[in-house]
Amino acid sequence: MQVLRLNEIFGDLRKVIIGVVHLKPLPGAPLWNGDLNDIIESALRDARSLEDGGVHGILVENFGDFPYKIRVRDPETLAAFTLVSREVVREVSIPVGLNLLRNSAIEAASIAYVVGAKFIRVNVFSEPMITDSGIIQPAAPVLLRHISKLNARLGILADVNVKHAYPITRRPIEDVVIDAFRRGNASCVVLTGRRTGVPPSKNVLERISKLEEGPVLIGSGLAISNIDLLKLANGAIVGTFFKEHGDIRNPIDKERVSRFMEAVRSVSLP
Numbered sequence: 001m002q003v004l005r006l007n008e009i010f011g012d013l014r015k016v017i018i019g020v021v022h023l024k025p026l027p028g029a030p031l032w033n034g035d036l037n038d039i040i041e042s043a044l045r046d047a048r049s050l051e052d053g054g055v056h057g058i059l060v061e062n063f064g065d066f067p068y069k070i071r072v073r074d075p076e077t078l079a080a081f082t083l084v085s086r087e088v089v090r091e092v093s094i095p096v097g098l099n100l101l102r103n104s105a106i107e108a109a110s111i112a113y114v115v116g117a118k119f120i121r122v123n124v125f126s127e128p129m130i131t132d133s134g135i136i137q138p139a140a141p142v143l144l145r146h147i148s149k150l151n152a153r154l155g156i157l158a159d160v161n162v163k164h165a166y167p168i169t170r171r172p173i174e175d176v177v178i179d180a181f182r183r184g185n186a187s188c189v190v191l192t193g194r195r196t197g198v199p200p201s202k203n204v205l206e207r208i209s210k211l212e213e214g215p216v217l218i219g220s221g222l223a224i225s226n227i228d229l230l231k232l233a234n235g236a237i238v239g240t241f242f243k244e245h246g247d248i249r250n251p252i253d254k255e256r257v258s259r260f261m262e263a264v265r266s267v268s269l270p
Contacts, residue, residue, distance in 0.1 A: 003147070003185045004155040006215045006234065009095050009118050010056050014268040016217070016235030017261065018097065019050035019242055019252070022063035023084060028077035029065035036080060043084050044091050046252040050242065051092045053257025058092060059121060059237060060085050061099040063248075068102035070133045078107060086115040097121060097157065102131065105139035106146050112154055119155030119187065121237070126158065126180045129165040136165070140184040157237070158186035160208075163195055163220055173204065174211060181213045188215035190237065196248065197221055197240040205232035227263045 010016045024039045025031035043060065050058055062072075062081055072078060081100060089096045097119035100108040108120040122143065123129075124136040140158075147154060158180045161173055180186045191200040191208060199221030208216055215234040222229060223241040230236060242257050244250035 002153045003144075003187060004119065004153055006155065006188050009155045009187070013056060013235070015230055015233075015264055016057065016215075017055050017264055018057040018059050018217075018235070018237045019053070019055040019257065020063075020237060020239035021046045021050070021058055021060045021088060021252075022239060022248065023061065023065075023081075025064035026062055026077050026080045026084075028072075028074040028080075029062075030067075031064060036083070039080070040084055040087050042251070043088055047088045047092050047096075049252040049254040050257060051094055053242075053252075053254045054261035055094070055238075055257060056235075057095040057097060057118075058088065059097045059099055060088050060117075061121075061239075062101055063239075065101060068133050069104075070102050070131075070136050072100055072104040072107055078111070082111045082115060085111055085117060089116050095119065097155070099123070102133045103136050103139055105143045109143060109147055109152065109154060110150070113150050113152045117154075119157055121157040121159070121190065123159045123162045124165070125156070125160075125186065126184045127160070127171070127176045128168045129162065130168055131165040135168070140180075144185065155187040156185070157188055157190050157217065158184060159190045159192065159219060161191070163192040163198070174207060177208055177211060178213055186214070188217050188234065189213075190217045190219035191233075192219040193221045195220075199226055199229060202229060202232065205229060209233065224260055224263045227260075227267055230264065230267045
């Protein structure tokens with residue numbers, strides 16, 4: 001097993017920006033509409049817009065499958081997610097990662113290994129969390145053994161105190177971050193606000209960046225209006241801002257992506 005470092009995936013970028021392809025509901029999800037081709041075409045349009053807009057990587061996520069299962073085992077959902085992910089990997093020339101909500105890390109790693117994706121995002125990695133899906137146990141102990149069994153080379157983007165969830169324990173967030181790197185061998189940690197579209201607090205970003213344990217990504221809520229937060233991180237995962245009119249239900253707007261990336265370049269200057 002080799003967990004890839006962030007610079008092995010993206011090179012020596014000063015700020016890594018990953019755009020999200022939010023998939024429409026897949027087979028097995030409550031809102032599945034019966035048209036897999038529509039899901040594929042929508043995903044490919046968004047992926048092309050993100051790449052053309054200048055992002056450095058793409059994260060494919062089964063966003064439309066709410067309410068999310070803790071772990072997806074439905075064969076029709078896994079088959080569809082694999083198929084769509086493979087099409088995205090083939091469509092673009094930048095690294096692609098997978099996030100199979102809510103915390104299907106084993107399945108995401110397996111699919112990434114098969115389709116040639118470079119990394120996965122894991123929402124609950126090194127701490128138990130209470131969520132609307134139930135209590136989720138940390139994935140790291142089983143995930144790392146599974147990746148080793150596959151002899152896979154994947155990056156792990158590990159959320160800490162992930163959005164739409166609350167930690168069961170009262171451990172300081174610094175301790176959880178240290179465990180994610182030193183015990184979980186994470187490629188980076190991801191810090192979010194409490195909900196989708198809400199950024200992490202500046203205070204938390206400052207505290208974690210001072211640890212200097214490893215790379216930190218902002219996982220929600222980054223926009224041009226608060227782009228200075230990026231000075232406290234190594235990059236960001238961006239979903240909502242890239243959508244038409246900033247509405248997460250809309251397709252990706254390539255012009256918004258381009259404007260955002262121009263703002264990132266201004267923050268990245270020495």
